[in-house]
Amino acid sequence: MKCLYFLAPTLADTHEISDDLHAVGVQDFFLHVISRDEAGLKKQHVHSSNYLETLDLARSGIIGGLVGLVAGVVGVALLRHFDPIGIEIPNLVSYAIVGVATLFGTWEGGLVGIATENRKLAKFHDDIQAGKFLVLIYALKDQEDSVKNMMRTRHPEAKLVAVDRHFVNPFSSPRKDAADEDAGNPAAGKV
Numbered sequence: 001m002k003c004l005y006f007l008a009p010t011l012a013d014t015h016e017i018s019d020d021l022h023a024v025g026v027q028d029f030f031l032h033v034i035s036r037d038e039a040g041l042k043k044q045h046v047h048s049s050n051y052l053e054t055l056d057l058a059r060s061g062i063i064g065g066l067v068g069l070v071a072g073v074v075g076v077a078l079l080r081h082f083d084p085i086g087i088e089i090p091n092l093v094s095y096a097i098v099g100v101a102t103l104f105g106t107w108e109g110g111l112v113g114i115a116t117e118n119r120k121l122a123k124f125h126d127d128i129q130a131g132k133f134l135v136l137i138y139a140l141k142d143q144e145d146s147v148k149n150m151m152r153t154r155h156p157e158a159k160l161v162a163v164d165r166h167f168v169n170p171f172s173s174p175r176k177d178a179a180d181e182d183a184g185n186p187a188a189g190k191v
Contacts, residue, residue, distance in 0.1 A: 001138055001139065001140055001141065001165075002138075002139055002141075002144055002163055002164065002165060003136055003137065003138050003139075003163070003164040003165075004136070004137040004139055004144070004147065004148070004151075004160065004162075004163055005124070005134060005135070005136060005160070005161050005162040005163070005164070006134070006135040006137065006151060006155075006158040006159065006160055006161065007124070007127055007132050007133070007134055007135075007158065007159045007161050008132065008133040008134075008135055008155070008157065008158040009132055009133075009157055009158075010133075011035075011037060011040045011041070011044060011046075011133065013133075013155065013157055013158060014033055014035075014041075014044075014046055014133040014135060015044045015046055016154075016155070017135055017151070017155050017158060018031060018033070018044075018046045018047070018135075020150055020154055020155070021137060021147065021150070024143070024146050024147060024150050025143060025146075026137060026139070026143065026147065028047040029138075030137065030138040030139070030140075031047050031135070031136070031137055031138070032047055032048065032049040032050070032053055032135075032136045032138075033046050033047065033048055033049065033133050033134065033135050033136070034048070034049045034053065034054060034121065034124075034128060034133070034134040034136065035048070035128065035132075035133045035134070036128055036129060036131060037131070037133075049136065053118060053121070053136065054117070054118055054121065055113055055114055055116065055117065055118055056112075056113040056116040056117065056118050056119055057110055057113035057114055058113070059113065059118075059119060060109040060110060060112045060113030060116060061106050061109045061110040061113055062106075062109070063109050064105040064106050064107070064108050064109015064110065064112065065102050065103075065105050065106035065109060066105070067105045067109070068101045068102040068103065068104050068105015068106060068108075068109075069098065069101065069102040069105065071101050071105065072097055072098035072099070072100070072101030072102055073098055075097060075101065076089075076094045076097050076098055079094075079097075080094075120164070121134070123162075124161065134161075135158065148160070
């Protein structure tokens, strides 16, 4: 599955794109629109994005959890090495310390992520603020060519701005200039 990023100039264009994508078999679950005008999307019955797409929650939560895990393991190792309380710490207590540190790190990372725009969407921030609509299409392998062809023929006003293997992977970056990929240069625009 790939995520195709298209920038559409108006709400009317976005609504037509949504209808045409439904006609080629793309369900609402695989179509999300990121916009400054959420009310307009609702009014036009266009499927808008969710928090996992717009915020850096998943990436920051994972990073925070990993930092918490490392901090917990290092803390337990230091407790066992220096033995500050004079008795041996049971393994269950060590596991609990590591678990609590990991959960705390995940929580803190999630709080950072809630306050941060998704790293993958940061490059489109100015376009979205200018009133454009970022259409994310999760195309299955057998649908990808039909979606690209439909968008190219029926909606030339919508520009293919990036292609990503899958949007949910918080550590990958979308490839820019995906239109070059269609022109026959598959290695173009890797970020």
